[in-house]
Amino acid sequence: MTNYVVTCCSTADLSDEYFAKRNIPYVPFTFTVDGKTYNDDYGKSYPIDKFYADIKNGMQPMTSQVNVETYMEMFEPILKEGKDILHLTLTSGISGSINSANSAAALLNDKYDNKVHVVDSLCASSGYGLLVTMVKDNQDAGMSLEDNLAWIEDNKRKIIHWFFSSDLSSYVRGGRISKAAGLIGGALQICPLMTVSDAGKLEIFEKIRTKKKAMKRLVEKMMEEVGPDYDGYVYMCNSACYDDACTMTEMIKESFHNVKEVSIFNIGTVIGAHTGPGTIAVFFKGNKRALL
Secondary structure, eight states, X not given: OOOEEEEEEGGGOOOHHHHHHHTOOEEOOEEEETTEEEEOSTTSSSOHHHHHHHHHTTOOOEEEOXXXXXXHHHHHHHHHTTOEEEEEESOTTTOOHHHHHHHHHHHHHTTOSSOEEEEEOOOOHHHHHHHHHHHHHHHHTTOOHHHHHHHHHHHGGGEEEEEEESOOHHHHHTTSXXXXXXXHHHHTTEEEEEEEOTTSOEEEEEEEESHHHHHHHHHHHHHHHHOTTOOSOEEEEESSOXXXXXXXXXXXXXXXXXXXXXXXXXXXXXXXXXXXXXXXXXXXXXXXXXXX
């Protein structure tokens, strides 16, 4: 049975146009600046370029996960149409939004014959988006809801995340990097190479001096994972460093000749509130993540 709807949250960091084209409803996280709350909606409420420029100038947005009521507002009209829902959430390793989604699902599943199935993606940003894309591809190819749910459990830990940042200030402010490490890192041009673990948590993997070396190391890690013949999806996202993303794209294409396209997206406002500007992330399907 393919009569179900794949849904996700805005923190999948693809684009409004992409989700509209693929018929994937999404629910927005929110963030607050100076007492005013905005939706995380790919720049419609708060332009992306302005967002990162304002962070550089000292703005400190506060983010909020999706509440139960907002999930219900997205889920219920779909159930009323007589369709089931396969909803993928942002990894529980960095957000508690899955708890709100599960609460909304429980309330609605008692009310309707059709059901909401909530799944922890264990992925973040456009890596989460890549998993959503592949799940939607499965549905479009005729995969049943039950088989797709099983496929997700078998494959979600194979969505590999590698990212680095040349601006550590937001990581320091959010407590992911200590102030002392941030000061030293800035002075020495250290770009931490980070990943998402088997448990869906952000982890620093390696500390690398200079952005150029971090880019090279990221390609090396990808090569270790999938080898030179890889021909699958490659998603990339960036926070106000599009030129670096283009450079990274060319490096990937030079090493992986069978990759037809590297899809570049913006890191959205909620994930970006924690990364700040200067972050590049690359995502692809490889082997199961190492236990960190």
